[in-house]
Amino acid sequence: MTSRVEHTDVGAYALGLLDDDDRLAFETHLLVCPACRFELSDLAGVASVLNGIGPVEDADPPSFEEQGDVVDLLRRKKSADRRTRRGTFVIGMAAAVTLVAGGLTIGTQLDAESPPQVAQEHSGHMGTHMGPAEQFYADGSPIEGKGVDGITGGLVVESKGWGTHAALKLAGVKGPLECELISVGKSGERRVMTGWSVPPAGYGVPGSPDPLYMHGGSATPLANIDHFEVISSAGKKLLTIKA
Known part of the structure; x- marks a missing residue:
């Protein structure tokens, strides 16, 4: 199979927009990508909302000649549209959900410099709404971590059929810095759950008081995990959380 798999295909897969080759390739990718499996579970509700929206019919149907012109145009644009679909789909999904749900925010940062698998959220709210990771953290029972250099944070974890899902809260960290959860x-096996960049302003520090909330996923079952670590790209351990 030669189909290229992208992390952003998760949204197209959730709505059934992938062709057969891409769908099979993405289903294979799901077996080895906890982040995509988690994101797919989050988008399941969104897909059901969007699937309930029917097409808008024109008051005056186009003539036979006009229909032929449109079909021909769509055929000629199909290849170009498919090349750009992946790059724009996430933005389109965010816009659609905002319109349908009356201001619901997904919380995924769409900055081109951010890793595509990261669901990165700030604690600032639109009204009383929270992003998915912050909401999960707020509703759960956080396990406080032990940090260095004034860094604080914790995790809310849950067991999943595919492994372990976690929501991280991190504060007191200054950038620029790249980190991983x-x-x-218990056997010593280490798995990257997610990664992100800390901007120069940092999170949960003077001048930038909001902490960072984000999701992560590990294929290791929760019962087999000893602890979690937040480490910098230089290998420095910033935060340790016991399972």
Whole structure:
């Protein structure tokens, strides 16, 4: 199979927009990508909302000749549209959900410099709404971590059929910095759950008081995890959370 798999295909897959080759390739990708499996579970509700919206019919149907012109135009644009669909789909999904749900925010940062698998959220709210990671953290029972250099934070974790889902809260960290959340198994196995960049302003510090909330996923079952670590790209351990 030669179909290229992208992390952003998760949204198209949720709505059934992938052709057969891309769908099969993405289903294979799901077996080895906890982040995509988690994102797919989050988008399941969105897909059901959007699937309930029917097409808008024209008051005056186009003539036979006009229909032929439109079909020909669509055929000629099909290849170009498919090349650009992946790059714009996430933005379109966010806009559609905002319109349908009356201001619901997905919380995924669409900055081109951010890793595509990261669901990165700030704690600032639109009204009383929270992003998915912050909401999960607020509703759960956080496990406080032990940090260094004034860094604080914790995790809310849950067991999933595919492994372990976690929501991280992180504060007191200054940038620029690149970090990863790691699950460390009782056998010593280490798995990257998610990664992100800390901007120069930082999170949960003077001048930038909001902490960072984000999701992560590990294929290691929760019962087999000893602890979690937040580490910098230089290998420095910033925060340790016991499972």
